[in-house]
Amino acid sequence: MLIQPFTTHYLSEHYGDDAYRTLAGYESRGGFKGLRAALQREPEEVIELVKSSGLRGRGGAGFNTGLKWSFMPKGDERTKVLVCNGDESEPGSFKDRLIMERGAFQILEGLLIAAWATGSQKSFISIRGVYKYPIECVRAAVNEMYARGYLGRDIFGEPGFHHDVVVHSGAGAYICGEETGLLESLEGKKGQPRKKPPFPAQHGAFGLPTTVNNIETFAHVPFILSRGVDWFRGFGTDKSPGTTLFGVSGHVERPGLFELPLGTPLGAIIEQAGGVRGGRALKAVIPGGMSMPVLTPSDLDVPMAEEFLSERGTHLGTGGVMVMDDTTCMVRAACVVSYFFRDESCGQCTQCREGTGWIHKLCQRIEAGRGRPGDLTLLENVPGMMEGQTICAFADAAAWPIKGLLRHFRHEFEQHIHDQCCPFPESFEL
């Protein structure tokens, strides 16, 4: 179990400290200063402040958090709802788990700041079902907040500031990380994403106005309120301020989490993780969780922020950095990636349901030495038929990594088909 990231900044500074997991310990280490500062301001002002901080959602899409909050309708009589997305399932991502285990009160404080700003009365923290221990940690924090009078009615001395929190356990479906899939799951249904519009701010959980933010996003918010926008903008880049918890996995000496400013060069992050294991050469890096197209050693200089990664044809995603050394067979990697997306497609849209199956079948056939001459053309065409054609972004997420692998490692696919076998005997077992 990870207790603390290998490098820390403001977010994870106290994660190694068990006292930080108790309400009293959290408060004595600066906890709830952000919320108290927020309560001194009008809700509108808080939204403007978070907007101007440039905080971008840490769940993968990188949308401006304050702007998202501003979409919540004003003067609407309906109960407004916040949903905290703890469905972390993107392969290569394991940061939200640590925040839930070691910084649950940060999440709750961020949630209450959002509740004040948007006038929300109810929150659901939806956490993936396998995260049994993180669920226990968040539940314990919520219970302590109720016992202390920090949740419920007229909280923090503000008459009329009411907020209730329900911790909801998911049941194992990657698609519930998609915000409308998550809302369906909250409503006790299959997690099949909804068509937009209507957007969640108009018609979200149970038909109520809803804002969905990621766990880490909420956890950053208190610091913006307590220490100010200028301070927050002192970390990261102009377009992507703040730090994030980069998760480094795969073929490195020291895999784990590293809290670093956004914009830290990819190579520096891998160095923090001890470099490629066994002194081997680097072959490929997936920079932001498995849905994101792969990069090569020539990209080690890229600053890890969305605006720079998109120039290289990939994205920051959730900051899950997967490192592959020179033994790795990229067709095997494609088999694992495509199996996952085939398995997790919710089956709603034909392009995705069928396309993910085709891609996986092709990858497997090529890896097994049974690839046919036309297979590569097909493998290039299928992703194109899926992208942008479906209700949600899952099909894009399934298409991108395959397109990325073909862009940089087409020769390996060709070699498999030509030799009718896998030319990488030392690669990881499939």
Place this chain on the structure above:
Amino acid sequence: MKPETRKKIQDLFQHYPQRRGALLPAIYLVQEELGHVSPQSARELAELFEIEPVAVWEVLTFYNMFYTEPQGRHHVYVCTNLPCSLRGARTLLRGIEDHLGVSCGQTTSDGRVTLGHEECLGSCGTAPMMRVDGQYHENLDLDRALKIVDDLD
């Protein structure tokens, strides 16, 4: 299902703006009592939630963590997604298969262990790993994994 389970489910209703929101937690409660959700339990749930049985069944079969068939006393799931595979997860899974004499997805003949693999469990920094019932075991090698499996009752 037992009256206590039914009562616990009814207590869940108040937390959701609509009763149906409590369906996922309710299914967990049934599984806690019975190990899996049979067609009979699904019908009882449908009655309790005032929805069609098929509406319960489609939810049951959509999510990986719900079981419609009897399971072994323990679940052993090895994560085989890319970060774990890069660090030897599939070799580990083969080793456990050989040791238990079952293939992934099967239950040992004594009903002790159901072996499976799962997609990313959010343990990429501590790979390879496995989930045994509710608990994570991380940074595994085969010897340690087999010891954990052998210690299950």
